[in-house]
Amino acid sequence: MTDLGNYFKAAFTVDNIIFGFDDDDLKVLLIKRGEEPEIGKWALPGHFVHQGEDLLQAANRVLEETTGIKNVYLEQVKTFGTVDRHPLGRVITVSYYSLIKIADYNVNASSFARKAKWHSISKVKDLAFDHEEILNNGFQLLKRRVRRRPVGFELLPPKFTLTELQHLYEAILETDLDKRNFRKKILSMNLLVDLNELQEGVAHRPARLYKFDQEKYRNFVAGGYIFDLSESKKKVVK
Amino acid sequence: MTDLGNYFKAAFTVDNIIFGFDDDDLKVLLIKRGEEPEIGKWALPGHFVHQGEDLLQAANRVLEETTGIKNVYLEQVKTFGTVDRHPLGRVITVSYYSLIKIADYNVNASSFARKAKWHSISKVKDLAFDHEEILNNGFQLLKRRVRRRPVGFELLPPKFTLTELQHLYEAILETDLDKRNFRKKILSMNLLVDLNELQEGVAHRPARLYKFDQEKYRNFVAGGYIFDLSESKKKVVK
DNA sequence: TCAAAAGTGTTCTTATTACACCCATGG
DNA sequence: CCATGGGTGTAATAAGAACACTTTTGA
16 A cells, blocks of 8 residues: 555546336437547447546436436446456446436437437447446346336336336336236335326327325335335246 | 546555354454554455456455455445545545355465454444445345345355354344244255254254255256245334 | 227235244253 | 254235236227
8 A cells, every 4th residue: 555656547437327218118328439449339428537526426427418417316337347448548437327218318418419329228239348248237237126116217207107117117127017917016005196197199098197106105115115026936938 | 538647547446345154143354454544443355456457356366365265255346436535545446245154264364364353244333434334335235135146155164054044144134034934935945955964062953954056056047946035025013 | 990008806826924842962 | 851952834814927808099
């Protein structure tokens, strides 16, 4: 610890995995790189962390620069620091994932944002650096979180139908769910409020609209309950 | 991204949360700091990451220097990078937790190791820097992991009794478990092998010894099963 | 009147909980 | 012969899985 100067030579970045949900499809926001290295490839939005800036602050800054959005769900995923992961030197990156409502996304937030595009999670390939590994880690964490914490609602508009919610879960968990069982389970937790409003302008019977109630969730947790939308322990292989 | 020199000024450390289990008690290995800053305080064993060294390599190195042990369970927890967390400059630390068998621990592994001591997790307080927060994060992760992955066995000797295993779970989850239900559940997964050996030298009926079978676990996972020793979703408040 | 998605209950199976007594050993 | 922890089963309850038809709307 005596020769500290030797150690203060690494750079660190944050990379954001920004998830959105649209058209029954889980999406991730990627930026087309406009400069070397890896020019032309799609990459996670990220940036170096400034000297007087906390990691979470940096992640929020990158999020806002890319989407125009602040104050949304943002959680650290994992740190990647393989010696040769970046061609310009020792760069360690801390990854975060965030959940946004695609409708809130502002494509004109910055010149950075204008190079951004939503990609279906299932079709992403050939990202810059080790971003594919970083994305996979974030996606796996999202899968775990969505089962045990009510974070899925962050991806939906404030008013949503139960079918939209189910499709969100199906997209994230990459599985099919039974409509009646799903509704029974989510409604039995008593965290949704029936708004007594109906969808409009759909060419079929309109669905009821619900919202998630944060206050109810706080009481739910305080009462010792645990949010759970897990599948069974034995996944039947078909 | 043009003036990279500005960014290559931070230092990286790893800090290890080394868990052990003894006397029905979950322990963590701490080092008494022999130099400023925070001299005399207990801290997690950690060190700067060397230039050509991966993060996981660094964590393994610290583990070996502290305990004399290599090739054990080691997993990244979280990265802490608040601007003022270290008095000597911008130091970002990546925390890892490892699970070791206390019997394998070699107090004479290094001069570093000789300053180390096992502390009961419930009695730890007043650690150096932000190490208390780091420890808490690691402990929470261990609680989650131990329910869903068969990692608890890393803390027990190769041959153990079911009561030892139960006490391990009780120490980590900080709860009491029902003996019959615990046995039924763990044995029903068919991951333990009854060694047909008995404890010796105990002043009561000797218990049967079991070992965990990695090969069985691989088949279990391949068959689509999920390890689970969760509690119920409603924790009864007494 | 058709197409599309909304909405709704019951039965069966499986998992979880609660609970108490006899057994084997060493001192 | 006593103290200590080892070992065992059952019944009641709760949770999960499978499954099909009627309703409402717009085109």
